[in-house]
Amino acid sequence: MSVEGMPQGQDSDVLVRVKNLKMHFPVTEGALIPQVVGHVKAVDGVSFDIKKGETLGLVGESGCGKTTTGRCILQLEKPTSGDIEYDSVNLGNLNRVGMLPMRQRIQVIFQDPYSSLNPRMKIGEIISEPMHVHNIEPDQQTRDKRVLELLSVCGLNAKFVDRYPHEMSGGQRQRVGIARALAVRPEFIICDEAVSALDVSIQAQVINLLEDLRDEFNLTYLFIAHDLSVVRHLCHRVAVMYLGKMVELADCDELYDNPMHPYTKALLSAVPIPDPTIEHKRKHQVVKGEIPSPINPPSGCVFHPRCISAVDGCSKAIPEFREVKPGHWVACSEV
Amino acid sequence: MAKLLEVEDLQTQFFTSAGVVKAVDGITYDVEEGETVAVVGESGCGKSVSALSILRLIPDPPGRVVGGHIKFMGQDLATLSDEDMRTVRGRQIAMVFQEPMTSLNPVLTIGLQITETLQQHLNLNKEEANARAVELLGKVGISDPDRRLKQYPHHLSGGMRQRVMIALALSCNPKLIIADEPTTALDVTIQAQILELMKDLTRELDVALIVITHNLGVVARYADRVNVMYAGRIIESGTAEDVYHYPRHPYTLALLRSVPRMDQPRKAKLDPVQGQPPDLTKLDKGCAFRPRCNFAIDKCTSNGPVLETIEKGHTVACWQHEKLLNALETA
Numbered sequence: 001m002s003v004e005g006m007p008q009g010q011d012s013d014v015l016v017r018v019k020n021l022k023m024h025f026p027v028t029e030g031a032l033i034p035q036v037v038g039h040v041k042a043v044d045g046v047s048f049d050i051k052k053g054e055t056l057g058l059v060g061e062s063g064c065g066k067t068t069t070g071r072c073i074l075q076l077e078k079p080t081s082g083d084i085e086y087d088s089v090n091l092g093n094l095n096r097v098g099m100l101p102m103r104q105r106i107q108v109i110f111q112d113p114y115s116s117l118n119p120r121m122k123i124g125e126i127i128s129e130p131m132h133v134h135n136i137e138p139d140q141q142t143r144d145k146r147v148l149e150l151l152s153v154c155g156l157n158a159k160f161v162d163r164y165p166h167e168m169s170g171g172q173r174q175r176v177g178i179a180r181a182l183a184v185r186p187e188f189i190i191c192d193e194a195v196s197a198l199d200v201s202i203q204a205q206v207i208n209l210l211e212d213l214r215d216e217f218n219l220t221y222l223f224i225a226h227d228l229s230v231v232r233h234l235c236h237r238v239a240v241m242y243l244g245k246m247v248e249l250a251d252c253d254e255l256y257d258n259p260m261h262p263y264t265k266a267l268l269s270a271v272p273i274p275d276p277t278i279e280h281k282r283k284h285q286v287v288k289g290e291i292p293s294p295i296n297p298p299s300g301c302v303f304h305p306r307c308i309s310a311v312d313g314c315s316k317a318i319p320e321f322r323e324v325k326p327g328h329w330v331a332c333s334e335v
Numbered sequence: 336m337a338k339l340l341e342v343e344d345l346q347t348q349f350f351t352s353a354g355v356v357k358a359v360d361g362i363t364y365d366v367e368e369g370e371t372v373a374v375v376g377e378s379g380c381g382k383s384v385s386a387l388s389i390l391r392l393i394p395d396p397p398g399r400v401v402g403g404h405i406k407f408m409g410q411d412l413a414t415l416s417d418e419d420m421r422t423v424r425g426r427q428i429a430m431v432f433q434e435p436m437t438s439l440n441p442v443l444t445i446g447l448q449i450t451e452t453l454q455q456h457l458n459l460n461k462e463e464a465n466a467r468a469v470e471l472l473g474k475v476g477i478s479d480p481d482r483r484l485k486q487y488p489h490h491l492s493g494g495m496r497q498r499v500m501i502a503l504a505l506s507c508n509p510k511l512i513i514a515d516e517p518t519t520a521l522d523v524t525i526q527a528q529i530l531e532l533m534k535d536l537t538r539e540l541d542v543a544l545i546v547i548t549h550n551l552g553v554v555a556r557y558a559d560r561v562n563v564m565y566a567g568r569i570i571e572s573g574t575a576e577d578v579y580h581y582p583r584h585p586y587t588l589a590l591l592r593s594v595p596r597m598d599q600p601r602k603a604k605l606d607p608v609q610g611q612p613p614d615l616t617k618l619d620k621g622c623a624f625r626p627r628c629n630f631a632i633d634k635c636t637s638n639g640p641v642l643e644t645i646e647k648g649h650t651v652a653c654w655q656h657e658k659l660l661n662a663l664e665t666a
């Protein structure tokens with residue numbers, strides 16, 4: 001597939017550009033002499049742009065490849081093919097040393113606030129470590145001052161500096177994860193299910209914090225999540241993935257008001273609304289069946305076995321990801 | 336309708352080195368035959384512990400039910416011997432757990448796990464149990480049930496395993512199913528399938544259901560009545576319509592306002608509850624929510640509000656519920 005006809009904007013305002021990204025993990029059999037018997041096509045030809053200052057939501061169910069896409073951008077995985085450009089630099093061409101200054105500009109917040117903090121480090125050490133790695137604030141005193149600043153920016157009391165992660169609640173730990181990401185003054189943060197593990201009231205606090213930080217530090221986010229109402233609240237544009245493919249991409253309001261792909265429609269219909277009167281009136285379109293294995297994805301359109309609008313051709317031809325309206329991209333031949 | 340389950344002043348405490356944790360601190364509610372009651376609240380509010388207490392599944396030590404009564408079909412469960420309790424558990428009250436990965440035995444086939452229950456509780460022989468197992472798997476929407484019976488849990492996806500759990504729960508025609516976060520670990524489209532299935536089956540078989548969840552949308556879609564819990568107590572209870580449209584407890588209101596909703600215009604800012612939930616070892620006489628509450632007055636510190644009925648079927652534990660109503664009406 002050529003890059004033309006892909007949802008790519010003007011170069012000047014693009015911060016991240018993902019071109020035809022593929023990440024296939026080999027599946028091996030045999031203990032002594034492992035042989036490759038297939039590939040898990042975790043990400044299979046995904047292209048998108050993220051503009052400066054934009055929050056792009058990436059949604060989909062487990063195994064759709066949204067986290068792998070994020071990991072490829074971070075160069076935590078070596079993509080099978082495709083390019084990732086950050087500020088016009090192709091990250092795939094950089095070696096470890098060349099990547100280091102990029103890592104300062106790109107940070108990540110993980111889902112699980114329990115496993116993403118080292119249990120044997122104090123909060124102060126956790127937040128100052130990235131500054132040490134990137135040689136920011138080499139002076140001990142100014143670094144300590146900045147740790148306190150970051151704690152306060154993230155709504156944490158200064159007394160936490162000398163505490164350990166186990167002394168904190170999930171919401172507080174997630175704030176530490178955010179403070180750690182901010183420590184190196186990044187431009188771009190990948191939030192991988194950053195609020196999914198939190199309770200409703202704490203989740204709302206952290207969402208507000210992420211919004212405030214975006215405005216204050218002019219951050220760009222890739223917000224990976226499965227909660228469609230949170231994504232709607234936070235994002236400017238939303239991309240929907242299914243089984244390693246991108247099925248729809250549009251401005252947030254356009255996607256939620258006018259979803260076009262049958263999968264997007266089904267996803268939106270599956271989200272219950274916290275209002276019994278509305279829920280009892282609403283028609284629910286329940287998708288049948290399970291998500292197929294990404295080792296043997298269905299032929300043609302990967303969604304066709306579960307799709308209510310599928311026609312004969314859907315099992316044969318791979319639908320083209322095309323722009324049906326300005327800024328609204330859909331991969332469905334029936335739209 | 337007849338009362339199936341009556342929980343009265345249930346208190347469950349955990350005796351830990353950090354002190355006594357009052358996980359459930361005097362809750363009272365009942366479940367009528369065939370109805371769906373939701374228990375909502377955030378982590379640590381005691382919703383799961385209250386359910387496990389009903390089935391006497393609290394690990395002792397450190398936990399113990401220290402007070403209250405649980406009556407099931409008029410019978411006090413606390414007076415039953417362990418042996419008798421075992422016939423209630425699974426046979427009359429079944430449970431569906433959150434984590435379908437860990438609640439099935441990984442080294443036994445699906446078939447064995449279902450037929451074991453059937454043979455234990457219903458005295459079926461092997462052939463009868465097998466036939467019933469096939470029927471049950473078909474009922475919960477598992478295709479090719481004969482083949483599935485011979486498979487192990489790791490052959491199945493999360494959604495499939497949860498269907499097996501539901502089949503297990505239904506296997507002995509229970510009167511009541513307690514589902515503890517039954518869809519939290521599942522994807523949205525699979526969650527919709529499972530909830531739809533549970534709703535249809537409980538209606539069809541006239542089984543009462545207690546759903547424990549933190550998802551306010553799930554409650555709105557499926558529950559007849561709602562109990563909202565905070566720090567081990569029920570702070571508001573009523574029909575789903577009453578609680579969602581006319582919340583009378585500041586915590587219920589705050590919960591409802593802190594979630595972004597897809598049916599409403601996007602807000603610039605969410606309206607979260609400030610602060611953290613309280614430490615359950617350090618609860619005092621006052622209302623546990625008062626440090627986070629916008630409506631708190633001095634009285635809230637000195638003595639905790641008790642559940643009072645404000646209209647038929649709608650109870651709330653808040654001194655300020657009139658004030659809240661006025662504030663909502665003027666807003």
